Amino acid sequence: MSIKVGIPKSLFYYQMYPLWNTFFEELGAEVVTSQSTTKKVLDNGVRICVDEACVPVKLFHGHVLEIKDKVDFLFIPRLTSISKGEYVCPKFGGLPDMIKNTIKGLPEIIDVEINCRKDENNELDSIIKIGSFIVDDEKLIRRAYRAALDKFNDYNEDIKKGFMPEDEKNRKSNLFVVKDSGIINIAVIGHPYNLYDSYINMNLFKKLRTHGVNIITQEMISDDIVSHHAAKLNKRVFWNFGRKALGSVMHMIEERSDIKGIIYLMSFGCGIDAFIGDLAERTVRRNTDIPFIYVTIDEHSGEAGLDTRLEAFIDMIRWRENNEVDISAYG
Ligand code: SF4
Numbered sequence: 625m626s627i628k629v630g631i632p633k634s635l636f637y638y639q640m641y642p643l644w645n646t647f648f649e650e651l652g653a654e655v656v657t658s659q660s661t662t663k664k665v666l667d668n669g670v671r672i673c674v675d676e677a678c679v680p681v682k683l684f685h686g687h688v689l690e691i692k693d694k695v696d697f698l699f700i701p702r703l704t705s706i707s708k709g710e711y712v713c714p715k716f717g718g719l720p721d722m723i724k725n726t727i728k729g730l731p732e733i734i735d736v737e738i739n740c741r742k743d744e745n746n747e748l749d750s751i752i753k754i755g756s757f758i759v760d761d762e763k764l765i766r767r768a769y770r771a772a773l774d775k776f777n778d779y780n781e782d783i784k785k786g787f788m789p790e791d792e793k794n795r796k797s798n799l800f801v802v803k804d805s806g807i808i809n810i811a812v813i814g815h816p817y818n819l820y821d822s823y824i825n826m827n828l829f830k831k832l833r834t835h836g837v838n839i840i841t842q843e844m845i846s847d848d849i850v851s852h853h854a855a856k857l858n859k860r861v862f863w864n865f866g867r868k869a870l871g872s873v874m875h876m877i878e879e880r881s882d883i884k885g886i887i888y889l890m891s892f893g894c895g896i897d898a899f900i901g902d903l904a905e906r907t908v909r910r911n912t913d914i915p916f917i918y919v920t921i922d923e924h925s926g927e928a929g930l931d932t933r934l935e936a937f938i939d940m941i942r943w944r945e946n947n948e949v950d951i952s953a954y955g
Pocket residue numbers: 678679680681713714715716815891893894895896897
């Protein structure tokens with residue numbers, strides 16, 4: 625019987641699942657993910673997690689509860705940095721400790737640190753440590769990682785072409801659905817675990833598509849373009865997500881006249897969102913008249929309020945397109 629490795633369907637899942645799934649499978653392990661988010665998963669996470677945490681971290685706890693009894697190992701890497709000179713949110717670094725100190729009866733946790741802040745080659749050392757939980761064969765681990773990287777690169781290429789990770793579709797081999805075919809382009813900026821988890825974002829993408837919207841996310845923009853624009857900021861952004869979000873917004877307002885509105889999807893209680901969201905909004909408002917709104921999510925968010933705001937936002941964009949394109953959306 626193969627070793628079962630559990631990957632909670634939350635946080636890094638939406639960015640990195642194809643990488644880790646391929647890696648562990650190439651090592652002969654079976655990957656088990658939790659089910660897509662439901663009210664029960666969220667409620668369980670909220671019940672057990674500290675109140676101060678943001679909703680994605682609470683949700684992660686709920687997903688761990690879902691699978692902890694079905695696997696031999698839980699994969700919760702200590703993600704300090706995934707790119708040179710940048711950090712991931714500190715909550716990612718402390719995630720294995722939060723889980724260990726909150727949830728009882730856990731299987732062994734693969735909690736190796738990944739820290740590429742000083743040197744991106746550090747990643748390989750971490751990979752070898754991670755693989756050693758499953759096999760004692762460094763050659764095989766390196767080979768599995770190469771195969772995983774190929775898969776991951778294909779995944780990222782598909783996203784750049786406009787495909788999108790989506791929960792329910794074909795999640796074993798790849799995560800994609802077809803491209804949108806709407807008539808208005810709206811950018812949605814936010815953490816991948818908020819953008820692509822349709823329960824936590826109250827079906828935001830489905831609602832937008834129903835209104836004929838093509839959705840553009842920061843993952844669809846090439847990293848070179850993002851970095852080029854982010855480098856123009858007065859001060860370097862040292863969060864990986866912050867650089868991507870701000871670089872994407874700057875690219876959209878400077879070079880993408882086809883983008884008619886920007887939605888910033890924000891987690892309540894997220895320090896990075898509070899800072900980056902504000903900078904994004906100022907950048908948009910100072911330099912263009914593209915309509916911009918925040919959508920904030922937490923465990924209490926109500927769907928009716930979201931529906932009304934989205935409808936009004938899209939109506940306003942349509943009206944501007946059809947009538948007075950030179951009037952600011954802000955009055
Ligand atoms: S970046 Fe924000 S939303 Fe994400 S885990 Fe950190 S605090 Fe939570």
